[in-house]
Amino acid sequence: HFTFRIFSPIHTTFAANIQCMQQLILSQGRTKSILNRHPWLFSGGVHQCKASEGEMVAVTKHNGELMGYGFYSTGSQIACRMFEWTLTEKPVETPAYWKAKLEEAIELRNKLIDQTNTNCFRLIHAEGDNFPGLIIDKYNDVLVIQPLTKGMEQLMPMISDLLLELGFPYQYLKVKQSSAQLERVSLSTGWLKEEHDILIEVVEHGIRFNIDVESGQKTGFFIDQRENRNIVKTYSKNKAVLNAFSYTGGFSLYALAGGAHRVHSVDISKQAIELANELVDLNFKNAPHTGVVADCFDYLGDMPDDFYDIIILDPPAFAKNKRAVANASRGYKQINLKAMRKIKKGGLLFTFSCSGNITKDLFQKIVFGAAADAHRHVRIVEQLHQPADHPINIYHPESEYLKGLLLYVE
Numbered sequence: 001h002f003t004f005r006i007f008s009p010i011h012t013t014f015a016a017n018i019q020c021m022q023q024l025i026l027s028q029g030r031t032k033s034i035l036n037r038h039p040w041l042f043s044g045g046v047h048q049c050k051a052s053e054g055e056m057v058a059v060t061k062h063n064g065e066l067m068g069y070g071f072y073s074t075g076s077q078i079a080c081r082m083f084e085w086t087l088t089e090k091p092v093e094t095p096a097y098w099k100a101k102l103e104e105a106i107e108l109r110n111k112l113i114d115q116t117n118t119n120c121f122r123l124i125h126a127e128g129d130n131f132p133g134l135i136i137d138k139y140n141d142v143l144v145i146q147p148l149t150k151g152m153e154q155l156m157p158m159i160s161d162l163l164l165e166l167g168f169p170y171q172y173l174k175v176k177q178s179s180a181q182l183e184r185v186s187l188s189t190g191w192l193k194e195e196h197d198i199l200i201e202v203v204e205h206g207i208r209f210n211i212d213v214e215s216g217q218k219t220g221f222f223i224d225q226r227e228n229r230n231i232v233k234t235y236s237k238n239k240a241v242l243n244a245f246s247y248t249g250g251f252s253l254y255a256l257a258g259g260a261h262r263v264h265s266v267d268i269s270k271q272a273i274e275l276a277n278e279l280v281d282l283n284f285k286n287a288p289h290t291g292v293v294a295d296c297f298d299y300l301g302d303m304p305d306d307f308y309d310i311i312i313l314d315p316p317a318f319a320k321n322k323r324a325v326a327n328a329s330r331g332y333k334q335i336n337l338k339a340m341r342k343i344k345k346g347g348l349l350f351t352f353s354c355s356g357n358i359t360k361d362l363f364q365k366i367v368f369g370a371a372a373d374a375h376r377h378v379r380i381v382e383q384l385h386q387p388a389d390h391p392i393n394i395y396h397p398e399s400e401y402l403k404g405l406l407l408y409v410e
Contacts, residue, residue, distance in 0.1 A: 021058055021093075022051035024072060024080055028062045034085065037395040039127045041070065041080040049079070054150025056093065071132065071151025081132035081149060098155065099162050105129045106168060112388040120202040120211070121389045122223055123168075128391040128399045134159075137219040139200045139211050142172045144219040172196040174213050176220075205230055207253050208282050210275070217247065217316075224402050225250060225314065227387045228350070231406070232312065233258035235348055239309035242266065244296045244335070249276030249289075251312045251350075256280065256287050260310075266292045266299050300338035311339045312350040319355035328355055329366050336370035340378065343409050352384065352404035360403045367405055382406040 026034075030045035041059065051057045051072040059067045059080060069092045070082040084092055091097050105124055113121050123143070124136035133149030143163070147153040160173055174191055199210045204226055213220035232241075232251050236258030243252045246265035249272075255263045265276045273291040280289045292299065296315070313335050318328030336351055343349055353363045371378040384404030386392070392400045 022049065022055055022072070024049040024051065024057040024059045024070070025064075026059065026061055026067070031061060031067065034059065034067050034082065037082075037085050039070075039082045039130075039132050039393065039396050040078045040398075041082060043077055043079040046079050054154055056151065071149060073149065073151075081127075081151065083130050083132055095158055095162060098158060099166065101130060102159070102162055102166060102168075105131075106166065108391070109389055117206045118204050118226070120204055120209070120221065120223060121226070123389075125390045126399065127393050127396045130393070135219065137221075137223055138170065139213065139220060140202045141170055142174060142196055142200050142213065143168075143170045144174045144176055144213050146176055146219060176213060205233075205254075207257060209248075209250070209253075209279060210282070212275075222247065222250060222314075224354070224386045224390050225352075228352075228384050228404060229254040231382070231384070232310070232350060235310060236260040240307060240344075241310040241312070242303070242308040243312045243314075244300060244339075245313065245315040246276060246291075247272050247314075249273075249279055249291070251314065252276060252289060253279060253283055255310070256284055256289060261288055263287075263289045264292055264308075265289065266294055266296055268293065268295050297335065297338075300335055300342070303342055305342050306344045307342070308347065309344050310348045310350070311343050313339060314350075314352045314354075317355040318353070319357040322357050325357050325362075328358060329362070332358070332363065332366045333370045333373075336367050337373050340370055340374035340376050340409055345410065347409050348381070349378075349407040349409055350384070350404065351407065352402065354402050356398060356401040358403075360400070363403050364405065367407070371407075377410040379408045379410070380405055381408050 024046060025048040027045055027047040033041060047062060049057060049072060053074045055072050057070060057072045057080065059070055059082065061067060066087060066089065068082050068085040070080040072080050084090060109121060109123060120139045123138050124131050124134050126132055126134055133147065134152040135146040137144045145156065147156060163170065172191065172194060198214055199212055202209050202211055209221065211220040229251050233254040236255040239260050240262040241255040241260045243249065243263065243265045246252060246267045249265045252263045252265045265273060267273050270293045273293050277291045280287050315335065318331045319325045332353060339349055351367060384406060386402040
């Protein structure tokens, strides 16, 4: 019953012949990544493809044998983002195909998320859900969509209709893209259908947040730290807690909920600290919380020794690309070294990296270097990572972008 054309170069009814869509022909001997089900096909492995930007393509061997389907990109080193691996033809252009994929994603969240006390979570996690280039986050009755590729942009009308058809609970739809993404895709940003108020009140593990989906980070909030915030709560009773790079104070709220006797939120953004203070007032009366507008590098260096029992380091991504890894590594080491030198004996240090270009092994080596230079005995209490609604495709290790360590500093 869908009347629009999803892909203008492709027929809206699936023909029993892959010749009806453009083919991406692999170079000889370049099938290994697809056989290993990695979703990224790099340009060096492409022998021939005449598809346009974002067009759905049938990926074939040099001899014409089908290997799967993906979205083609003309201006990227990642020439094709695979979403289906198959040796036989499938109706990948039809709403029924994408409806089944959405049903799988929704079923997984229903199994993993206790929605009686949490109504904000990630519904679609790009390659982790075999929707390459698509992020959908749920904030109460609002879905915020980030299509990061032209291919996924073209599916938006169909996906929004399918979500309604499946009865997924939302009333408002917001498309959000960064300025860098807007250079690559043309979908207009803003509210689709009805508009919602700027702030959206959500509940996460019973704690209330106001989310600004217009100007907030990512889709509006760092949903990926939800379970790590809950871990902070379990250790915070009667503790003095520093939340560095606090943004709007997510970790601070959980520390207060856990019974911390002093919490300091530090961020260079005055607007973020103001919102953090508002959220504290929303959830608690007369809470022992102080918001500080300061450069966190300076604050960590100038703060007194043996003042904080718990320090949380959750900085923004220092390595936006591979060229920035060296500088990012120095930045991560610097803040961890400062924290380890100042934290109380027997203190707990929560330290994170959300840079996809910093691997888990590299991050641990960086923290090891900081511990050695601090001359403190440090033990790893827990390995921290992204929550279950940000699933990691086992064939795509790059989707494990958030890594963290809970350290006991003697």
